[in-house]
Amino acid sequence: MEAYPPQKTALILVDPFNDFLSEGGKLWAYTRETVEGIALVKNMKALIGSARENKVQIIYAPHHHTTKGDYMNWKFLSPSHAGSKNTTLFEKGSWGAQFHPELVAQEGDLIAQNHWTGSGFANTDLDFLLRMHGIEYVILAGMRANTCIDSTARYAVELGYHVTLIKDGIAAFTWEEIRATTETNFPNYGHAILSTEEFTRIIKT
Amino acid sequence: MEAYPPQKTALILVDPFNDFLSEGGKLWAYTRETVEGIALVKNMKALIGSARENKVQIIYAPHHHTTKGDYMNWKFLSPSHAGSKNTTLFEKGSWGAQFHPELVAQEGDLIAQNHWTGSGFANTDLDFLLRMHGIEYVILAGMRANTCIDSTARYAVELGYHVTLIKDGIAAFTWEEIRATTETNFPNYGHAILSTEEFTRIIKT
Amino acid sequence: MEAYPPQKTALILVDPFNDFLSEGGKLWAYTRETVEGIALVKNMKALIGSARENKVQIIYAPHHHTTKGDYMNWKFLSPSHAGSKNTTLFEKGSWGAQFHPELVAQEGDLIAQNHWTGSGFANTDLDFLLRMHGIEYVILAGMRANTCIDSTARYAVELGYHVTLIKDGIAAFTWEEIRATTETNFPNYGHAILSTEEFTRIIKT
């Protein structure tokens, strides 16, 4: 099994927003089934605690916070953009755009620029920040399995990182979306799939 | 339905190699079921003919042609890299690395640099060539649905293109892989899904 | 002479901060000579007015706003990073990090994510925002000629844009730095060099 040198490893937390993870969030009706079913917040909290304890860099990769004027005069909108626009998803300044209260950033954590679509790397400084901190191994957790998580993982491989997916550290709208990521797609290109328990055990050694 | 201005549209053909598409190819045992089942070569040929007839730019996005020394001294290999290395996939100079005889390039077609992993855009000049030819709409066909096609489509959206997937213009190792792309993933971020017949009809008008 | 279709053209304003352009700014002692000598603020104001009048998209490409914790634990600092750190350049929330009062953004203008080093495109959403607004021609003005302006121009060409430099719309620490950009470097790779007066005349026609 792969050893993760803590000083070269980062835990990337993708979109841990209230709109995704908390009762009352704009997408809660869609995400509740798998977020609760997989105990996502509990697992992400365990990952964060383990990372902090072992000096693994934590970095947030947050989606764009929508404001009213966004997407005006765009040539065309992808379904992802149209959905964000129509629901003012993760609305700037709103509770829904805050990180879940049990998953908030602390001093020493990094927060990358907000991404507009799926990949936390695309059109942001996520890669640059990781490089400047000497990171070679990335651990992925957060939302949503087959969109932002899958895209961020694909980019990470193309950028030369060693990429690990936490299989019970991600959720989605349906169990099928999670399976598409963990069983059908990621094993073709990603380097390792671990459970939260496995990662927290391995990183200690 | 979207209109495609032909001079702003490109048909991207991903990895139409003999190793994927022809009897005797190194992956034929895995791809035959869906390649034949979906009539991939016939459909790609129809797409290419239609593109040529309507002055739609054709561009190939080919995977790296493997040679013996490749992947030596790499820090770590993704499963995709390990697979290419172990089978000397699309071996440089071999028949398996040639485009399927019914899908070969003609004068005026473009061929992007070879990609190392999944996305035809990552670490290649595919984006640059499309820009220099004024392309804003890309149509995706080829192999393999949930790896290179899905990755190339995700990158295209992040790069600002309008992205159309030809649902019977892609194949994979299993029908489930195709469904993961066409039903579970692409509809979240891509702009349009069309059949070969639909595209060839729309582009004429 | 090149015609600039207004709806495909953007004016990119690089780092028009008080720290660069205003008396009392942290770098004013270094920039005053050329900023005043070339009448930079007056010219940028004319460019902005002309862009607004002719429906040319304005987009700001601002440098990172420095905060205390920045650059901690970085593997190594480039002179640009070290300088920003040591002077807390464009300090977050400070007057120095505000745009010059005569060059402020208005509704409809775009503001790209902040860049960490030289190029306004590197590790930001500048390219993506330009794409989504259909921009193919970029006009460059701002600070500092041989660092951010030259880098942003080089990236723009590599990304497939038509790139115009406003020769009296940029300043630096010395006249030699400006000449290195306008006479020695840019003519090798950029598409056009115009004066403010030439641009404002051409864009009207």
Next chain:
Amino acid sequence: MEAYPPQKTALILVDPFNDFLSEGGKLWAYTRETVEGIALVKNMKALIGSARENKVQIIYAPHHHTTKGDYMNWKFLSPSHAGSKNTTLFEKGSWGAQFHPELVAQEGDLIAQNHWTGSGFANTDLDFLLRMHGIEYVILAGMRANTCIDSTARYAVELGYHVTLIKDGIAAFTWEEIRATTETNFPNYGHAILSTEEFTRIIKT
């Protein structure tokens, strides 16, 4: 003075083609003055020898090899593209597109994909290859100081590398172009400037 861990360091050789560096080359009339004046081939040879001896990875970053059909139907050409087209610079298959006979690649060296414009990183796999070999420090030598070398150096910094310029390992069309790079521009963003002699001494220790 910076120490360079050999296994994390790469020597990037930019465009060491006969057309640039050899009598009879298409640009020899322009480059002879500084190539001979700075003893470029001798210095690059010393750098290569030193790199090989100390297990520093050598990687070539070659410009596009021009063929007749190139640049057809491009939206617009930068002066760099127009020049390559008009002179069929580094013509594919020609002597001029071969590396200078004293600077040829050996087994174990890497050759990145060809770049279309200035930066060896733009639209190529140079970054990816460096990452997969664990490179964090890049040493730059080759042609031409204020175009490809300066662009490649700027990209390297934005990508998170430690960047060293060999001041007598580059040449150009004029001494002023070299000074623009070594004195006016690079010191603002690059990490170190060394002579060939200094680098070959430091890397041994």
